Amino acid sequence: MKLLEDRIRQDGVVKAGGVLKVDSFLNHQLDVALLEELAGEFYRLFREEGVTKILTIEASGIAIAALTAQKFAVPALFAKKSRTSNMAGDVYTAPVESFTHGVTYQVMVSRDFLRPQDRVLLIDDFLANGKALEGLWSLVKQAGATAVGAGVCVEKAFQPGGDALRNQGLRVEALARIASMDETGVTFC
Amino acid sequence: MKLLEDRIRQDGVVKAGGVLKVDSFLNHQLDVALLEELAGEFYRLFREEGVTKILTIEASGIAIAALTAQKFAVPALFAKKSRTSNMAGDVYTAPVESFTHGVTYQVMVSRDFLRPQDRVLLIDDFLANGKALEGLWSLVKQAGATAVGAGVCVEKAFQPGGDALRNQGLRVEALARIASMDETGVTFC
Numbered sequence: 001m002k003l004l005e006d007r008i009r010q011d012g013v014v015k016a017g018g019v020l021k022v023d024s025f026l027n028h029q030l031d032v033a034l035l036e037e038l039a040g041e042f043y044r045l046f047r048e049e050g051v052t053k054i055l056t057i058e059a060s061g062i063a064i065a066a067l068t069a070q071k072f073a074v075p076a077l078f079a080k081k082s083r084t085s086n087m088a089g090d091v092y093t094a095p096v097e098s099f100t101h102g103v104t105y106q107v108m109v110s111r112d113f114l115r116p117q118d119r120v121l122l123i124d125d126f127l128a129n130g131k132a133l134e135g136l137w138s139l140v141k142q143a144g145a146t147a148v149g150a151g152v153c154v155e156k157a158f159q160p161g162g163d164a165l166r167n168q169g170l171r172v173e174a175l176a177r178i179a180s181m182d183e184t185g186v187t188f189c
Numbered sequence: 190m191k192l193l194e195d196r197i198r199q200d201g202v203v204k205a206g207g208v209l210k211v212d213s214f215l216n217h218q219l220d221v222a223l224l225e226e227l228a229g230e231f232y233r234l235f236r237e238e239g240v241t242k243i244l245t246i247e248a249s250g251i252a253i254a255a256l257t258a259q260k261f262a263v264p265a266l267f268a269k270k271s272r273t274s275n276m277a278g279d280v281y282t283a284p285v286e287s288f289t290h291g292v293t294y295q296v297m298v299s300r301d302f303l304r305p306q307d308r309v310l311l312i313d314d315f316l317a318n319g320k321a322l323e324g325l326w327s328l329v330k331q332a333g334a335t336a337v338g339a340g341v342c343v344e345k346a347f348q349p350g351g352d353a354l355r356n357q358g359l360r361v362e363a364l365a366r367i368a369s370m371d372e373t374g375v376t377f378c
Contacts, residue, residue: 023299024301024302025264028266028267028269028298028299028302029264029265029266029299029301029302030255030258030264030265030266030267031264032255032258032259032263032264032265033259033262035255036259058247058248059247059248059251059267059269062248062251062252062255063251063252063254063255063265065252066219066221066224066251066252066255066256067255067256067259069219069221070221070222070225070256073222075214075218075219075220075221076218076219076221076252077217077218077219078217078219078248078252080217080248109217110212110217110218112213112218113213113217113218
């Protein structure tokens with residue numbers, strides 16, 4: 001999506017260690033008008049899929065998920081992170097390894113909000129190693145619901161997560177796919 | 190706001206220990222159509238204030254903050270939580286004591302995104318002891334910016350946070366103010 005690629009070229013900052021900082025518009029400060037355009041693109045891509053719920057993971061997926069839910073006129077649901085594996089109550093849980101923070105979180109959603117008849121669109125801001133989407137997909141499968149696909153704003157296509165998920169049969173749509181990046185700039189696929 | 194009070198009466202669940210569960214529509218699953226109505230009410234209340242930025246705290250404030258930012262056509266910014274006090278880079282930080290989790294977090298925002306000329310509306314889903322809003326307000330003051338007020342969805346008015354902030358001069362608007370609650374139900378102010 002040219003709008004997002006242009007914005008990444010303009011305001012993204014590539015840091016040492018393969019980190020792309022987009023915190024001026026995507027995941028700290030939020031350019032809500034831009035996010036609304038991205039949400040509209042997710043709607044265009046998945047509107048034939050009978051989506052009943054948007055599922056994301058706290059914290060930086062929540063804004064784009066809420067705006068996407070607005071386009072589909074369905075509820076959004078965000079999985080919560082915990083460092084402990086003994087969650088209270090009736091929840092589905094899945095482990096998610098965070099390379100950025102070097103820890104494994106448990107993510108969880110209440111069983112009340114994912115039902116077998118749900119057709120779920122997974123949404124997140126970033127896709128790199130794919131562990132977060134894999135965890136969300138696991139929650140959907142535990143509920144006996146259907147994941148119609150995943151919409152992510154930015155995919156680091158030089159990391160294996162996106163293709164691993166596609167090879168497992170998940171439809172993954174990324175609005176900007178980064179082929180490579182270094183201090184001199186970003187190249188898109 | 191009658192719409193929110195009615196929804197709390199209908200779907201809120203009062204748990205032991207003074208916990209009001211509203212996770213079916215406000216802070217786990219999100220009824221985005223409802224949140225949009227609440228955001229519109231924040232706009233009505235604060236539209237004369239020249240708001241340039243919406244500030245909230247991760248994670249459950251993000252959706253309502255993004256939808257409020259949409260109404261004002263300004264960016265949203267969410268403060269991040271950390272358990273460590275040595276944050277990297279150019280950030281403002283403030284401690285926030287969490288009674289629910291029994292720990293003190295550091296909340297932080299990048300200095301790049303709060304400027305002295307900013308007129309900031311603080312947004313959160315809940316107000317009880319007021320520590321989260323106090324931390325956000327501190328970030329705004331550190332930046333030399335102006336907090337035009339705080340909009341919260343639900344205030345537990347039987348806890349001291351809201352009045353403490355009002356006594357310190359912050360305009361606090363709550364869309365539903367709970368006077369008391371127990372297993373038999375909720376009474377609004």
